[in-house]
Amino acid sequence: MATHTERPGAGLGPFFHARSIAVVGASDDITKIGGRPVYMLRKHGYAGAVYPVNPKGGTVQGMTAYASVRDTPTAPELAILAVPAAATPAALRDCAARGVKAAIVLSSGFGELGAEGAAMQAELVDIARQHGMRILGPNCLGTVNVADRMIGSFSISLEEYMPLPGGVGIVSQSGNVGSHTMNTVARRGLGVSQFMATGNEADVDVADGIAALAEDEATRIILCCMETCRHGERLVAALELARSRGKPVIVLKVGSTEQGQAAAASHTGALTGSDAVIDAVFRRHGALRVRSVEELIDIGHAASILMPGRLPQRDAVTVMAASGGFGVMMADAMSQAGLRLPALDTKTCERIRHVLPMAGTGNPVDATAQMSSRPDILQKLLSALLEDPSGSALVMFMSLSLYNSRLRGVYLEALARVREAHPERALMIVSQGPADAVAQINALGIPVFPSIDAAASGLAGLVRLGQLAGRPASAARRPVPEEAVDPAVFRNEYEAKRVLAAAGIDVPQEAVVRSVEEAVRAAEGIGYPVVMKIVSADIPHKTEAGGVALNLRSAAAVRDAYGTIAASVARHAPQARVEGMLVAPMVKGGVEMIAGISRDPVFGPVVMVGMGGIHAEVLKDVAVQAAPVSEDEALAMIRSLRMFALLDGARGQPKADIRAAARCVARLSEFACRHAAGIAEIDMNPILVRPEGEGAVVLDALMIPAAPATPAH
Amino acid sequence: MATHTERPGAGLGPFFHARSIAVVGASDDITKIGGRPVYMLRKHGYAGAVYPVNPKGGTVQGMTAYASVRDTPTAPELAILAVPAAATPAALRDCAARGVKAAIVLSSGFGELGAEGAAMQAELVDIARQHGMRILGPNCLGTVNVADRMIGSFSISLEEYMPLPGGVGIVSQSGNVGSHTMNTVARRGLGVSQFMATGNEADVDVADGIAALAEDEATRIILCCMETCRHGERLVAALELARSRGKPVIVLKVGSTEQGQAAAASHTGALTGSDAVIDAVFRRHGALRVRSVEELIDIGHAASILMPGRLPQRDAVTVMAASGGFGVMMADAMSQAGLRLPALDTKTCERIRHVLPMAGTGNPVDATAQMSSRPDILQKLLSALLEDPSGSALVMFMSLSLYNSRLRGVYLEALARVREAHPERALMIVSQGPADAVAQINALGIPVFPSIDAAASGLAGLVRLGQLAGRPASAARRPVPEEAVDPAVFRNEYEAKRVLAAAGIDVPQEAVVRSVEEAVRAAEGIGYPVVMKIVSADIPHKTEAGGVALNLRSAAAVRDAYGTIAASVARHAPQARVEGMLVAPMVKGGVEMIAGISRDPVFGPVVMVGMGGIHAEVLKDVAVQAAPVSEDEALAMIRSLRMFALLDGARGQPKADIRAAARCVARLSEFACRHAAGIAEIDMNPILVRPEGEGAVVLDALMIPAAPATPAH
Secondary structure, three states: OOOOOOOOOOOOHHHHHOOEEEEEOOOOOOOOOOOHHHHHHHHOOOOOEEEEEOOOOOEEOOEEOEOOHHHOOOOOOEEEEOOOHHHHHHHHHHHHHHOOOEEEEOOOOOHHHOHHHHHHHHHHHHHHHHOOOEEEOOOOOEEEEOOOOEEEOOOOHHHHOOOOEEEEEEEEOOHHHHHHHHHHHHHOOOOEEEEEEOOOOOOOOHHHHHHHHHHOOOOOEEEEEEOOOOOHHHHHHHHHHHHHOOOOEEEEEOOOOOOOOOOOOOHHHHHOOHHHHHHHHHHHOOOEEEOOHHHHHHHHHHHHHHOOOOOOOOOEEEEEEOOHHHHHHHHHHHHHOOOEOOOOOHHHHHHHHHHOOOOEOOOOEEOOHHHHOOHHHHHHHHHHHHOOOOOOEEEEEOOOHHHOHHHHHHHHHHHHHHHHHOOOOOEEEEOOOOHHHHHHHHHOOOOEEOOHHHHHHHHHHHHHHHHHHOOOOOOOOOOOOOOOOOHHHHOOHHHHHHHHHHOOOOOOOOEEEOOHHHHHHHHHHHOOOEEEEEEOOOOOOOOOOOOEEEEEOOHHHHHHHHHHHHHHHHHHOOOOOOOEEEEEEOOOOOEEEEEEEEEEOOOEEEEEEEEOOHHHHHHOOEEEEEOOOOHHHHHHHHHOOHHHHHOOOHHHOOOEOHHHHHHHHHHHHHHHHHOOOOEEEEEEEEEEEOEOOOOEEEOOEEEEEOOOOOOOO | OOOOOOOOOOOOHHHHHOOEEEEEOOOOOOOOOOOHHHHHHHHOOOOOEEEEEOOOOOEEOOEEOEOOHHHOOOOOOEEEEOOOHHHHHHHHHHHHHHOOOEEEEOOOOOHHHOHHHHHHHHHHHHHHHHOOOEEEOOOOOEEEEOOOOEEEOOOHHHOOOOOOEEEEEEEEOOHHHHHHHHHHHHHOOOOEEEEEEOOOOOOOOHHHHHHHHHHOOOOOEEEEEEOOOOOHHHHHHHHHHHHHOOOOEEEEEOOOOOOOOOOOOOHHHHHOOHHHHHHHHHHHOOOEEEOOHHHHHHHHHHHHHHOOOOOOOOOEEEEEEOOHHHHHHHHHHHHHOOOEOOOOOHHHHHHHHHHOOOOEOOOOEEOOHHHHOOHHHHHHHHHHHHOOOOOOEEEEEOOOHHHOHHHHHHHHHHHHHHHHHOOOOOEEEEOOOOHHHHHHHHHOOOOEEOOHHHHHHHHHHHHHHHHHHOOOOOOOOOOOOOOOOOHHHHOOHHHHHHHHHHOOOOOOOOEEEOOHHHHHHHHHHHOOOEEEEEEOOOOOOOOOOOOEEEEEOOHHHHHHHHHHHHHHHHHHOOOOOOOEEEEEEOOOOOEEEEEEEEEEOOOEEEEEEEEOOHHHHHHOOEEEEEOOOOHHHHHHHHHOOOOHHHOOOHHHOOOEOHHHHHHHHHHHHHHHHHOOOOEEEEEEEEEEEOEOOOOEEEOOEEEEEOOOOOOOO
């Protein structure tokens, strides 16, 4: 993998705006990857110069062909390489020699095929680096700038059909997924600005693409499909750039790779999937993650129609149908998608009943089949609902009515009037066509979803986009200076907690003792009751080894326990090197949580927080985020836990001090960043979160050194 | 609501097969509900007699009209009533006098509008009962028998377009949802047998409709949309009838009414939603429940294409795409839908690489763009996958390829050849059209889903249908004879547990005592350690009142505790009538569960089982089923709990005796049926489920009498 030092998007101009293009490996056969770009550049009317390059010279598709890129009349601003993998490095060297600054390598047969291909791919990167050249691919579907008819791609979907120019930008790692998206968006009558498919990402990656689209004037919204994220910081920078330019990013991330997780040594590592991390990163940096290519297109389409200014910002919706059955289905789907369905205002209900006395004025509104009897009736109903003080978005179900010509006339007239009267409000339709009627409704600025479920998840997504649009960019991540770590922290829980305490995290007052009398003295100092625990790096599971005694209420009990623990440990783990015994106060009363740090291969230290014990393990009820996190971010993570009710006064318990828990998590996350080079993983388990105002205290902690292993003894 | 004594489906013949139909309220205006049936019966070529009835006489739509149904040339076999609500009872009386045995009341303005309408609706039922007549509706969309062009409906979707005759039967409470389903099914080129929309269900209900379709020869699959189930037993009988006739039932149940639940007095009642109960009933009686009308249609459509004989029975799938990206999306969606993706056999991989050396032979199979280069290549790939020994279903992603005429030719030829070579195997396609290409593929016996998600949930549903098809009807529910209940069981936990013990449920050996010395004697008999609990119907929360002492290890401790409890209870609940103290063994070691009985308004006693304490309450991690359940059914309920891992040896704990827990639940469910008249709700909380072989013991129990309240003292 190449190391990127430039900011994402730098040097990508020629991929979209080249005024001259060499197609290396140009062919007369337009079904070949060296033939189709030449064919499509000419067919769709690219205004720049096209230089077919073919060692045989002569002509290609009727144009003069050049034996080498060194022979072209001018230095091309962009080269498209469509020669076999083995011939690609030489072709790229020719380009470099000719002063080409950007090359698209369409050919496959590189890193995706194994070691030999990867070596060739690395060679391409070396050549590019030496000559200050950017390369897209290899094994990619290239780029398209629709307005300029600049096609650096062999996508078969462009063979017959070119999208209209417009505001949707598409960047995808997979060429097939990207071109499917472009094609579907175009078939729905929506305009496309630029397209980029990054393939193997030897150099240019999805983050570059997002950044380039963020800076592109024509692009208003960015649809992104990614499989692997290779550079966490660059992705974050690109997302923040798009946010600062007011361009929503909708991401379909496929393939939840769980690499590195199997080998995790801590609880935290085992509980922190890399998919959950990227999910959290997208959320924090303003991108909307979707779960399917249909959702990507549906929401992207709807957002384009509603932008600027009409994206719903409240999570409230009113639903209306000509039937109770579909109304209830819509209400169910909307609330499952997390939207509220507020009751209508009394005046709104009166207005509806004035128009249609038999209508049901709940939410869902049952407007009966009468709603489509006359355009003025439907218009009055819709106006009443859009003027309801709840300010909800409005979703109307249409079944197959648009297939009936009389009903189609009623609907279109009513919608046109309503749109004119309420240009600023979010109104959406559920309908399955026909396509030309849907296009007419879209042209009114009204999104149409193909199903109730699509409308529900779509509206929920649009609300999130609307809320993100209204929010300032997240505070820049404060870089945390790195510090060396004292290797003692890996030795035992006492040392681990000692450094956590120095980082501002509450731990019990405790002591390591090496004799019975030391233990009693420590206990007297701490105050009864106390707990005692064996201290040994060789005994990870203290309870199982008989190495723990709880609730010791007197000097006698401490003496007793000392002997019992020593004997039990000697029996269970005769080889273990024992450093002493820990004496600590017996802390009770509160809810147990866990928190920790694991190492993500892309995003570095990741902080995790969850409910304690069985809940984290069996339910995987944890929240994660790339470190560091602020106290407020940590609080939001805690509130997102499914078992949050346990902290919030369930079963008549007092509310827990979640503010203190959040502070503890935030400080842990900063600590982890400060020691990112030395500490790979941290478990704080359990953290006792006490009633409000009483704090949160870490009762046990474990740290795992980053490789190369720091000696543990 | 009418009480039904007949078996579901009885007497419904004329609704589908009438040879003469009177339309009462017939109109010249075909947009009116009295005009459209007359128009459509004639337009679509109904062969029977149509008698328009209108008090003005004369003609209707060119046909002789009769002033009253008493004047028609013969007694019509079916009457369609389309007069205003207030005129309907008189019209129905006329029909009864004429000897009509079946009437469809299309008119609205009855029970759906409140008390006055409900009274008129009841009047209709009275008239029908008196004359042995069945009525469908009121406020309904009636019936259609497609093959006979018999249209007892005013569905606007039939105004222009009639479905082809075929095997899909549709029964829906909501007319709009039903006609949307019929219309969509028909637009996809699938044939329909019969349609019934039941509306207010004054008499005929969805269970009747399912039973009628089960007995209809043309119907091969039943699509059902229901909102309210009014008669649990009749629904179960109809589902079992369909199962015995080999006809899959796919149900969309909308509107999860939680009626009666707010008032529940027990934990069980609060945790048992009626939606979960009907879900469990559908599952037990072989119906497939779906979550959206799209799923209903997609799965119904696919099942029709695959039946008989090609419904997949294994939960295994191989997915193939021309791109890695879509392959991974398919794999993700399939595993989220609960399907397995087994690795391909080595020979299969060799066969694939022989055809396409660059193909990825994992599962997903990445067949690269080359897969569509020639029909013989695609055919060889598909054959290799269908002959893989895993016997998996095969799903192929096509993106928008069918829009490209060259690719369309390749796909269709390859699919035709493969279908011929493997007529028995389940092969499915994901494609978004165009519609005529999809119809061609369907005609080959290959279902096409519009999206990856639809294919995943669709295949999962088809597998369930395939498995149900291969399974014998569920054992008939053994009727449990009712017995009176001893009112003492409501008095306290001791009495409640005593009768549970008599029903074969394990409870601790325990005693109620009324003095310190009795307490000590009881403890000595039981053996230390013991627990003591206050016994008083006035103290539901014993712990909060200081009424519980645990882990008493000696006579002295028992004496102490007796005094402490008595004092504490006197302070906390000075008015409480105390019946004594319970002495019981201190049982430890095991996992806490809960089980109980609540009363469903439709299905009667419902049994619930869940994890103990906080898990049931905060996570609602419970399973429910209409009582009684067998031990095996109870075991399946326990295994379905999200926290089942807690019972199955999570965290190194021994496996719990789930067989004993299941026995306890099954016996509870029988006990509840036996005492259904007297006991409304039962909580067994906690049940301590001990390690395997050591049983499950109910530590506390509470019973709530059925109204009218049995005196608790």
